[in-house]
Amino acid sequence: MKENKSRKKLAAGLIIVIIAVGTAAVKIGAFLPTIGDADTPANSYVANYYITNAVKETHSYNIVTAVLADYRGFDTLFETCVLFLSALVTMMVLFGKEKVPKMPVKNLAEDKYSAAFGGDIMDASFRIVVPIILIYGIYVLFHGEISLGGGFQAGALIACAYLLDRIIPSIRMGRGKIKEETALIIASMGAFFYVITGILPMFNGGNFLEFAKLPFGSSLAAESIVKLHTAGILMIEVGVTVCVMGVIIAILEVVLERTDFDE
């Protein structure tokens, strides 16, 4: 019965593979654009506009960041929301739900020196690593528009610092833990900050996320518009960073709650 079922699945899978590979092999040469050709529609139409105008219009040297945060900033807003949402769903699914213990859990607090991770050397070294990671994270955040980097990476790095702080020290010196709910609130605040950045131009006669109309510029010279774009991109990157950080911490805490490393 069981074998029969899996064989059926196998057959179905094979059919899919055959069809997909077959079509791919037969047809692929003909209709997809040649890789590396600069004249394909994909590489020439809108893409060229971004390359030629991004620096002029958004003052962001990293064109991908310009596309991501400015031209298609609306996508990124919801990308951030997806992350927030995944943290939310993880929390809804796992938080507060009793884990069914399979074996008696060892009481870690009593057993002072046998914590799974850590040990003295790690305790010492992570103190050096964490500040570096934090600084690097902030660097990545602010440097995102000139070079590679951006809010997502920065958020991940900062959360990484927290992660080290959370899991490396042995239990006895475990320091302040950010509660799951707090982390979620931080994440939602980050995303909300993004939304606020988008809403601000609406008070100044602009559209949603129209950074050129951010109500900060005192003069309306062309230069200041470009600066406004910079400010806008920076603000949303900050929002993204905070959100990503919150999301990772929230997921981490929810999972940690249910994990014992002895297993």
Add this chain to the structure above:
Amino acid sequence: MSELIEKLEFFLADRGIYMLTLILFAVAVYGMIACGNYMKKLMCMNMMQVSIIFFFLTFGQKNGGTLPVAIDEVLSAEAYINPLPHALMLTAIVVSLGTTGVGLALLMRIKDIYGTIEEDRITGDGGKKQ
């Protein structure tokens, strides 16, 4: 032998990578259907998403193009590879991350409830029929 490799290289550089990505896609879908273990299914799902990302990135490629980070105001279109697929795929990566995260959380919950993540054992004991 070297001739063969050269041919292969040419083929891959021309259009072959599409084929590889699509094969990856097909293998992933096959895995999602055929694997009985939910964790493996999830990994196949991730593979599938990655294959799509590769697919997008391949046609954003330009011969002789560099990273789309403007250098010294060089703004001719040929100099940089297409930034749009990269931007789109950043979004897609994050989305796939979110999906995978949710999937993992669900798996943990399923493990709690059923004590297993093998499909046969879950559907076997009355999972499917009401």
Add this chain to the structure above:
Amino acid sequence: MITESLRPALAVGTALLAALLILLFGNRIKPNLREAITLTAAAIMAGLIFSMVPEVLKGNVLISNLWTIADGLSLKLKTDGAGMVFACVAGGLWILTSIYSIGYVRGHHEKNQTGYFAAFAVCLASAIGIALSANLITFFIFYEMLTLATYPLVVHYRDEKAKFSGRKYLAYTLVSGQLFFVAIVFVYVKYGTCEFTPGGFIEPGSMGSGIMCILFFMMTIGGLVKAGVMPLHGWLPSAMVAPTPVSALLHAVAVVKAGVFCLLRVVCYVFGPESAYWCSGSTILCWLAAITVLLSSLVAMRQDNLKARLAFSTIGQLSYIVLGISLLSAYSIAGALFHIVAHAFLKITLFMCAGAIFVTTGLSEISAMRGLSKRMPVTCACFTAASLGIAGLPLMAGFVSKFNILEGALIMGKPFFMVVLVAAALLALTYLIPVVQIFFGRENSAATLNESHGHGGRAGIDAAPAMLIPLVITAVIAIILGCIPNAGLHLYDMAIMAAEEITGGGGVYLAK
């Protein structure tokens, strides 16, 4: 002359509003108040309908063009001769059946009275809507409303038997309704209109005769099922499990009459006599009706249950109307229309009698009713009069209509159908007169003497006034209409008017 008027819409609206009020407050207010709503609505509706009769007789058409119900089609009600005949019957009989119902359900201590009266009101509203609708989509909406509103009445007792007959009823009506629906859409796409036109809007030869014949039967099947024409009559006898007033309503006023009316609209106002004849649909219909008339009479003779016997009698009498319509002559159509009236009054009298007998004595089998006339003289007298009327004796309402249909068959040169008609009239005598004989038979069976019988049995002479008065009134009206067909509402004139409209005023439609 065509005038916009809200009166047709108001007539339908009153009944719907009554239904809504009953449904909303029925369980909160006293039963008397609830019944007052029914009666008030019935009176208002009857008043509205009767007030339109003079206009129609003058040749005016009142149109309520309510609103666009679907792209290019509006919810439209209008008064014409044929519709007004049916509307007058349904509206007039609502008052009587309501009074009777009140007597019946109270005498019989029925459950779910609120739902019962609400569904009753919706039924009547849809019947009036069917009578007055001016195009096919309006017609279909009310037609399906009637189907749905009748269902709760059929399953009123909510036991296994009721469930079964409810299912049977739904199976017949919903399937036919869906076919009717497709046919309507087809006609709309093909001819671009859904308006009822006297004489029809489908030209003969506008499509192949085979296809047109199929279309003809898809359109008429709705009517055929509701009218219980023979291969499709199965639901009708089993729907007898419902309370008697419901049977009266089903058989005399709303449902089956809506069925024949549907046939009339389709044959005469959509296809028109020419097309109906051209695609040979009407000929097949004639034969179906003739077979039904004869067979149902034969089956009726074998029934011992009074209501079942009456049910088969209904099937037969309705096929009379169907035959009248499908003979396609002005006389027969007028006769058919008037038979709607005549049969309504006669059959409702019969059913009310059956109900009164059941509530008063608890009897439903004919064989047990020996000597009932001593116990219920008035009821039995009315039953006798109505039976004679059904058989088509002169000076009764049934005679006028049957005579017209016969004349139509004669003019159309179809002597076979004349024979069928006469034979059927005689058969009607054979299955109803024995009942009368039993009623007036000499020896008394034990059950009838039992004074207060069973549940709700009532001591004293004859049935409760609430039941007795309506059935006397209907019987009297049936006799009056037989003597003076035009008495009161000029129903006969309107029937003739409608028939002339359909056949183009020539009196006779000549088959080409």
Add this chain to the structure above:
Amino acid sequence: MNQIADHLPVLVILLPLCGTLLCPIISHFNINAGKRTVITALFLSIVCAVLQLIQVITTGEAIHYWLGGWAPPIGIEFVIDGLNGVVILLVAIISFTTALYSSPFEKLERIDRIHSAGYYSMLAFLSVGLLGLSSTGDAFNLYVFMEITAISGYGLIAVGEDKGPIASFRYLMTGTIGACMYLLGIGFLYAATGTLNMADLADRLTGLMDSPLIVMSAACLIVGFGIKMALFPLHGWQPAAHSYAHPAADPMIAGIMIKIPAYAMLRFFFCIFDEQSHVMQLFFNAIGVMAVIGILFGSLKALRYDTYNKILAYSSIGQVGYIAMGFAIGNFYGIIGAILHIVSHAFMKAGLFYTSGALKYKYGIHDINELGQVYRKMPVTSLTMVICALSMIGLPPFAGFFSKWYLALGAIEKGNYFYVAVLILSSLLGAIYFFRIMEKLFMGEKTAREKELPEKSRFELPWQMLLPLLTVVAAVILLGLFNAYIVNGVLKTTIWEVVLT
């Protein structure tokens, strides 16, 4: 914000978005305030949706909203025309009523702060995703919204009944395949044209319709949208997901989550691709076959079950087939039928799931055999059930009848009588399983029930639950009676100008 009217398209989405993001923060201080924030935001979203629809109708032309102020092929735009104006309003209404409907459940389950806030956040996110799906004019943005919808859907299904997580996981697997197929389809389109804006895509695709790229793309899109809307061979996830989702969120999941992808499919196949081309005709035929089999399969399968939710779920598979059939018919009336069915079926199915939730709430009823005599205690619920069921069968004068009317009109106009036969067959099958439920409800024996809430108030249910029920009843009746006003006033011009060009 000097001119709120200019920002209506984005406000419709922003309000729920702000609500959902603020909900966890506010809930931290006051649990009820967080909930109320979401409900208020969703209500304001309805107001905006109404205003924007009025604006579209009065000006007679589509609203284009450029996000970030960038002109379309460069940036993302929202396009609101008569068509999606209606769909957006539908989503907004059902989201609001569902949010309102959820609050009594929360008291019942006595859940903690995080779960309460999270639930409302997810609900509002679902609404945001669906609103975005229907208003966006950018193909990739549509993907992002699709994923927002999907992930919040996974969450709402997972927090449902005991089998929720497994149903949710399966949906996650299938849904992700769907999203990836969609992305692949867009990839082909982008490779062919170099743009992602829908209007621009339509322009640049003229003359390209026979290219294999477009064929591949259309095939991928059919699979992608097919999975999301649970079209027949791709429906595997749907019955479990709809049966085990959170009972309060189920109306939204079952009511609109499978309809909006159908709408997006319409956008792609009629507005972007050239529906007259030979290739597309073949695809429409394929969709037609899927629809026909789906309609019959769903209806037949629904006959087999006794679980109320399962019946409704399988019936949804059939009803989605109606919509797909409208696309397959592809002429004016077919499209009208499909869109009206999107709207009316959303209300009907939401209404039926509202009743299902109410039954679970009050008596813990899952099985239709336990329904006996419930109508005495829950008249409004029963009335809703009856009206929605009759509408589902397609009986006049309710909304379901008229979508069927237009579909039949379109099919006959095109000479496709087979579709008509399937339509009526499905109606009859629908009649069987819905009358079965109604028979149980009105004529069944009263059975022992899991639980029985003590009756505190005068009404059968808390007002938050009654209001959605009554809204649905009103919507089903009004949509039926006055459908011509929607068709003539809103949809007709849009369909002729945008869809069938």
